[in-house]
Amino acid sequence: MLVPDVTRLSTPAPRYAEPDDVIQPTLEVMVTQHPQGTPNSTDTTTSVTDRPRFRRAGTVGAVGASVVLAVSALSACADGDSSTDAGTAPVEDAGSTSDSAAEPADTPADGSDNTGNGSTGGDDDSSDEGRCTTDGLDITLGQSQGAAGSLLVDVNFTNSASADCTLAGFPGVALVDEAGDPIGAPAVREDNAPSGVVDLRPGESATAALKISRAENYDDQACGLTPADGLQVIVPEETDTTVLSFTDGSDDLAQVTACIDDSVELLSVQPLAAGA
Numbered sequence: 001m002l003v004p005d006v007t008r009l010s011t012p013a014p015r016y017a018e019p020d021d022v023i024q025p026t027l028e029v030m031v032t033q034h035p036q037g038t039p040n041s042t043d044t045t046t047s048v049t050d051r052p053r054f055r056r057a058g059t060v061g062a063v064g065a066s067v068v069l070a071v072s073a074l075s076a077c078a079d080g081d082s083s084t085d086a087g088t089a090p091v092e093d094a095g096s097t098s099d100s101a102a103e104p105a106d107t108p109a110d111g112s113d114n115t116g117n118g119s120t121g122g123d124d125d126s127s128d129e130g131r132c133t134t135d136g137l138d139i140t141l142g143q144s145q146g147a148a149g150s151l152l153v154d155v156n157f158t159n160s161a162s163a164d165c166t167l168a169g170f171p172g173v174a175l176v177d178e179a180g181d182p183i184g185a186p187a188v189r190e191d192n193a194p195s196g197v198v199d200l201r202p203g204e205s206a207t208a209a210l211k212i213s214r215a216e217n218y219d220d221q222a223c224g225l226t227p228a229d230g231l232q233v234i235v236p237e238e239t240d241t242t243v244l245s246f247t248d249g250s251d252d253l254a255q256v257t258a259c260i261d262d263s264v265e266l267l268s269v270q271p272l273a274a275g276a
Contacts (some may be wrong), residue, residue: 132200134240136161139233142207144250151212151252155233155244157272159200167206167272168197172234175212175258175267180243182232183258187267195271209270215257224260236272 142154155173159165173187187210198206215225230245246253259266 130164130166131237132157132159132161132165132167132235134235134238134242136165137235139235139242139244141231141244141246141248141253144252146252147211149214149217151214151256153210153212153253155208155210155231155269156205157200157207157235158205159202162202164199164201166197166199167236169195169236170269170271171208171236172232173208173210173267173269174232175228175256176230176232176243177226177258178229180230180232183226183228184260185262185265185267187269188265190268190270193270194273198272198274204274206272206274208272211268212256213266213268215259215264215266218259218264222261223264225257226260228256228258 136159138158138160140156140158142156144151144153146152155171157167157171170189174182175184177183200206210231215223228246230243230247233242233244234240235242246256
């Protein structure tokens with residue numbers, strides 16, 4: 001005869017916990033019996049479960065309210081810090097913008113200073129006192145003579161004013177066509193010649209020696225031969241031009257030709273010297 005197959009032992013049915021109750025674990029034991037003579041005739045299973053309990057409503061409510069207030073306070077602090085940081089950034093940016101905008105304001109002042117410092121017209125005028133000017137000089141062609149592959153001619157500057165004046169340096173010289181327009185390259189300066197200041201009393205003259213190389217010495221295709229009708233002369237430190245016609249000089253001058261290509265230099269001039 002077999003004994004009952006399963007015997008279940010359990011605790012009494014659960015009850016509602018009192019407010020101050022503490023959870024008490026409940027032990028459930030299940031025993032399984034097997035036929036006699038069978039190994040491990042009895043198996044026992046044990047489990048522990050927790051039973052629910054309740055706390056006082058007042059205590060739970062107070063604790064919950066405290067937690068909510070603490071979290072709210074922390075959130076408010078965090079939000080306040082974030083707001084403070086966010087509010088600070090525009091102030092710094094505004095300051096930077098003001099500094100950048102202030103910089104261009106100095107530019108007009110600097111420009112005015114530079115303009116004021118650059119005005120030296122008065123000094124130049126005072127240093128030009130006594131200098132010979134174009135309208136106070138009579139400019140003419142002097143004697144000319146031929147040389148190997150070139151022509152030498154003097155350009156004379158006579159003081160036609162009523163006061164003394166001075167000349168120094170190199171005059172500007174270029175060949176011109178019938179209309180008086182420059183042709184080719186202007187005269188280059190012969191810096192190896194001695195130079196100095198020439199004092200001219202009324203009626204006295206200074207001379208600049210000019211060398212004219214013959215254009216025929218150059219290839220026609222490279223030079224671009226064209227007739228020359230005279231010279232354009234500019235007094236040192238002046239801008240006004242004076243045109244001298246070759247018809248007023250020797251027969252050699254009437255035969256002078258020029259190169260249209262300004263890469264060919266036909267003229268060279270020496271500095272002004274006293275006497276003519």
